[in-house]
Amino acid sequence: MKKKKTYIHVNQHVIRANKKHGANAPVITIKQGSKNTYCHEVEIKGPSRMIYGGNDKPILSCGARVVIETESDIEVIK
Numbered sequence: 009m010k011k012k013k014t015y016i017h018v019n020q021h022v023i024r025a026n027k028k029h030g031a032n033a034p035v036i037t038i039k040q041g042s043k044n045t046y047c048h049e050v051e052i053k054g055p056s057r058m059i060y061g062g063n064d065k066p067i068l069s070c071g072a073r074v075v076i077e078t079e080s081d082i083e084v085i086k
Contacts (some may be wrong), residue, residue: 015039017072054080
C-alpha cells in the first residue's frame with residue numbers, strides 16, 4: 009500500500025505576525041490528508057522534493073506556492 013503524500017510549507021503570514029507582535033508561533037505547517045500540524049522544526053526521514061508551483065496557481069488550497077513533498081516518515085522536533 010502506497011503512503012499518502014505529506015506536504016510541508018512555511019506560513020509567511022505567521023512569520024509576519026510573529027515579527028509584528030513579538031510572538032513565536034510555529035511557522036511550519038505539515039499537511040497530511042486533512043490533518044495539519046504546526047511546528048518550529050521537522051525532520052524528513054527519507055526522500056523528498058521541493059516544488060514551486062509558479063505564478064499560475066497555488067499548490068495547496070491554503071495558498072502555498074512552494075512546498076516540500078514526501079511520502080517518507082517525518083518527525084516533528086518542536
